[in-house]
Amino acid sequence: MKSKRSECDRFSEDLTAFAQGELPDPVREDLERHLKGCPACRKTLDEVRHILHLAGGLPHLSVSSRLHERMMDSVRLEEEALKLSLTERLRLAGGFMAYKLRRSGTARYLLFAAAAQILVALALYLTLDLTVQDTGPEEGASVFDPHEKEDLPLPAEEVHGKLIFPEEETYASHRPVREFDPPKFDTRPPRVTTPGYMEADSAFLDISDVDLIRRIEMENRLELSRYRMCARMSVQCKDRILRGRGGGSKTEYAVERGIKWLRAHQNEDGSWSPGGVYGGDESAKVGITALAAVALLSDGHSQKKGRYLQTVSNGIHFIIANQDLQGRFGWTEEAHGISLFNHSTAVLALAENYILCGGLNEKALTAGIESLIRLIAGTEEGDEGISLDAFSETWAAMALRTSVMTGLQIEGLREAAAAAEERVALLARRERRTGIATAASKPPLYTASKVALDALFHEEERTIDSHELPLPDRNHPETLFALLDDADFREPSFLFFIGTALREEGGMMWDEWNRRVKAILTDEQQGDGLWLVEGDWPWIDGGDIYTTSLHLLTLQVYYRYIKLEENCN
Amino acid sequence: MSNNGIKRTPSTSKKKTEPKASARVSKRMMPPDGSDLMVRFVQGDEGAFEELMILHENSVLNFFYRLTGERHAAEDMTQELFLKVFNYRDSYSPQASFKSFLFRMARNMWIDQYRKRKVRPREYSLQVPTSRGNEDGRQTHMEESIRSDGASPPEEAVQGERLAKLGEAVDGLPVKLKEVVALCLEGKLRYAEIAEVLGVPVGTIKSRMHTAVMRLKDMMGEV
Numbered sequence: 001m002k003s004k005r006s007e008c009d010r011f012s013e014d015l016t017a018f019a020q021g022e023l024p025d026p027v028r029e030d031l032e033r034h035l036k037g038c039p040a041c042r043k044t045l046d047e048v049r050h051i052l053h054l055a056g057g058l059p060h061l062s063v064s065s066r067l068h069e070r071m072m073d074s075v076r077l078e079e080e081a082l083k084l085s086l087t088e089r090l091r092l093a094g095g096f097m098a099y100k101l102r103r104s105g106t107a108r109y110l111l112f113a114a115a116a117q118i119l120v121a122l123a124l125y126l127t128l129d130l131t132v133q134d135t136g137p138e139e140g141a142s143v144f145d146p147h148e149k150e151d152l153p154l155p156a157e158e159v160h161g162k163l164i165f166p167e168e169e170t171y172a173s174h175r176p177v178r179e180f181d182p183p184k185f186d187t188r189p190p191r192v193t194t195p196g197y198m199e200a201d202s203a204f205l206d207i208s209d210v211d212l213i214r215r216i217e218m219e220n221r222l223e224l225s226r227y228r229m230c231a232r233m234s235v236q237c238k239d240r241i242l243r244g245r246g247g248g249s250k251t252e253y254a255v256e257r258g259i260k261w262l263r264a265h266q267n268e269d270g271s272w273s274p275g276g277v278y279g280g281d282e283s284a285k286v287g288i289t290a291l292a293a294v295a296l297l298s299d300g301h302s303q304k305k306g307r308y309l310q311t312v313s314n315g316i317h318f319i320i321a322n323q324d325l326q327g328r329f330g331w332t333e334e335a336h337g338i339s340l341f342n343h344s345t346a347v348l349a350l351a352e353n354y355i356l357c358g359g360l361n362e363k364a365l366t367a368g369i370e371s372l373i374r375l376i377a378g379t380e381e382g383d384e385g386i387s388l389d390a391f392s393e394t395w396a397a398m399a400l401r402t403s404v405m406t407g408l409q410i411e412g413l414r415e416a417a418a419a420a421e422e423r424v425a426l427l428a429r430r431e432r433r434t435g436i437a438t439a440a441s442k443p444p445l446y447t448a449s450k451v452a453l454d455a456l457f458h459e460e461e462r463t464i465d466s467h468e469l470p471l472p473d474r475n476h477p478e479t480l481f482a483l484l485d486d487a488d489f490r491e492p493s494f495l496f497f498i499g500t501a502l503r504e505e506g507g508m509m510w511d512e513w514n515r516r517v518k519a520i521l522t523d524e525q526q527g528d529g530l531w532l533v534e535g536d537w538p539w540i541d542g543g544d545i546y547t548t549s550l551h552l553l554t555l556q557v558y559y560r561y562i563k564l565e566e567n568c569n
Numbered sequence: 570m571s572n573n574g575i576k577r578t579p580s581t582s583k584k585k586t587e588p589k590a591s592a593r594v595s596k597r598m599m600p601p602d603g604s605d606l607m608v609r610f611v612q613g614d615e616g617a618f619e620e621l622m623i624l625h626e627n628s629v630l631n632f633f634y635r636l637t638g639e640r641h642a643a644e645d646m647t648q649e650l651f652l653k654v655f656n657y658r659d660s661y662s663p664q665a666s667f668k669s670f671l672f673r674m675a676r677n678m679w680i681d682q683y684r685k686r687k688v689r690p691r692e693y694s695l696q697v698p699t700s701r702g703n704e705d706g707r708q709t710h711m712e713e714s715i716r717s718d719g720a721s722p723p724e725e726a727v728q729g730e731r732l733a734k735l736g737e738a739v740d741g742l743p744v745k746l747k748e749v750v751a752l753c754l755e756g757k758l759r760y761a762e763i764a765e766v767l768g769v770p771v772g773t774i775k776s777r778m779h780t781a782v783m784r785l786k787d788m789m790g791e792v
Binding site: 016060061074075079264310 | 615618619622623626627630631634635639640641642643644645646647648649651652655656728731732735736739750753754755759760775776778779780782783785786789
């Protein structure tokens with residue numbers, strides 16, 4: 001009996017391998033002999049087989065044709081990038097060889113310089129080869145169509161070397177017809193005393209006055225270029241920055257869930273719909289899509305990298321497909337406030353994607369920036385200047401500053417960025433002065449924009465006086481925190497702008513703000529990752545995509561921008 | 570002429586290259602695991618990469634799905650994995666099995682994800698799609714597939730419950746056991762290949778697999 005027990009023990013771990021045909025012949029034969037005389041082991045073997053059989057019925061997934069195409073497209077995209085960088089490397093190698101040889105003697109220099117030239121020529125040939133191949137779609141090939149998700153994964157520029165749009169009205173290849181003409185800026189001085197909200201559009205700045213711009217920049221230290229987007233940092237670095245600035249696993253978990261929810265609610269055409277429980281304003285679709293894309297970009301997902309690259313890519317495609325001949329994204333003539341929001345957030349998304357990808361969709365982005373410059377300068381064709389509100393203008397200012405960070409050399413960009421920021425300042429001041437307090441939640445929102453810009457761009461001590469409402473005053477932090485207790489004041493962009501501002505400042509005020517906001521947002525996030533629209537905001541039509549995207553940005557505020565001097569990786 | 574580099578060749582249809590799920594692995598002769606395709610790809614035949622992808626994409630997807638429990642995450646990781654294989658083609662040694670190479674990368678990728686953020690257990694539902702399609706090509710759900718096995722409605726319910734319970738039990742396994750189960754059942758890897766992927770002796774795999782099955786049995790209760 002004892003020997004049988006020990007034999008059972010000896011074979012006990014072999015039963016599963018036996019059931020799966022994984023035992024080598026001699027052991028299998030021994031076990032078979034043992035099984036004949038051991039009912040206990042036979043019973044165990046039956047149980048093992050039953051479990052394995054049951055496991056075979058567990059749910060399985062199949063790779064859909066769409067996913068397969070998506071994977072192939074990402075590989076093709078990678079391949080294109082690889083070829084280009086190889087060319088670049090060869091060119092650099094040629095130059096480096098010539099440099100080394102120049103230092104080591106004339107005769108050898110000539111010899112090796114020739115070799116270097118051959119390499120350069122080879123590199124150029126490869127480039128030329130690619131250029132020739134990339135001239136356009138082959139005959140019969142389908143053009144870029146954002147509505148056919150399965151066929152669109154590659155950015156138009158990456159596929160064919162130039163933008164191809166499905167409809168004639170879009171920006172498309174018509175662009176050369178309307179070359180960028182640097183705006184002739186309105187020279188009227190700022191009319192800061194103009195009463196009333198809707199007259200704000202007449203508050204033009206003389207941004208052709210170089211001295212004035214310089215003064216604004218000097219006085220306010222308008223230099224977002226001291227910052228960089230550092231979304232794609234190493235895990236360790238991100239973790240260090242996250243924890244060092246008051247974030248943590250709880251906020252990151254919330255971000256991950258929110259992003260998954262966003263992804264799950266992207267439309268087939270790559271857009272996200274304004275809406276949610278209150279219904280949405282379809283005219284803001286491009287802006288909402290751009291906001292959602294920015295939320296993903298902040299987490300390091302871009303058109304080239306990241307687990308959600310396809311989601312970002314689809315969103316960007318939708319945005320680009322909605323660019324008009326003037327280079328404006330999602331522009332509707334009826335609603336300039338929303339149009340500016342659409343256009344600004346779209347430029348912001350494209351610029352951030354451009355920064356993270358090292359240059360994608362340059363034509364569409366450049367046209368968008370140029371258009372935004374014209375809008376800010378009030379020289380858009382047939383346009384007397386935009387009807388402004390600080391909300392949309394703040395996005396415009398952010399978009400322009402981020403555009404500066406792309407390094408694209410566009411005439412008038414820096415001036416327009418400075419002007420946009422100054423206009424936000426003017427508007428914020430006016431809002432307070434004219435007491436537009438009838439809409440209770442507006443002042444905090446608008447003031448928030450100003451506070452954010454003050455802190456992020458100006459870094460000067462600002463005080464905000466309050467007349468009727470508990471406006472946040474940095475000298476009296478309790479006035480700021482009090483706003484958090486009322487859902488009507490917790491407009492998502494308010495949390496985002498203020499959070500950005502305070503995070504830059506740091507200190508106890510930021511600590512307390514962060515503690516409260518973190519608790520509110522992680523508590524209010526729904527099980528499937530979204531944040532519902534709560535409170536009576538002035539612009540509620542954005543719906544839950546708007547809410548979720550902005551709350552995500554608020555929770556990414558720890559690492560969204562990082563100062564250049566900080567060692568990221 | 571397409572300029573996208575990798576061309577879709579008509580010969581790489583799924584029907585021709587997809588291995589039969591039910592095919593048993595011969596002991597002496599290993600099934601084609603794509604090593605030859607990988608060699609062709611490394612040598613510059615870019616069309617071979619898509620064939621490789623078709624050969625392994627389902628097993629990779631299900632491997633990630635078994636481990637993460639989330640379809641979207643599994644799809645993204647599958648995409649990222651093949652991109653990685655594409656980029657790290659030069660690190661492939663023709664002497665090694667491609668399947669081991671592929672799943673070693675996959676496993677490392679999952680471990681990275683797991684370390685970053687513990688994956689939430691999934692909730693099993695009878696609406697989870699199965700790999701089996703029905704006659705008109707539509708994807709079947711677990712519920713349907715149980716029914717199509719000929720079971721009567723009460724049996725279906727019992728079977729469905731069992732599967733849901735088993736799914737939860739697999740989720741509840743310790744990581745070391747779960748990865749072996751996923752590699753074996755979803756990746757369809759032999760013990761020797763799993764040992765190669767994990768860098769442990771074959772005996773360890775045998776032991777882990779048996780421990781996992783016994784734990785599943787215990788967690789399932791009466792089977």
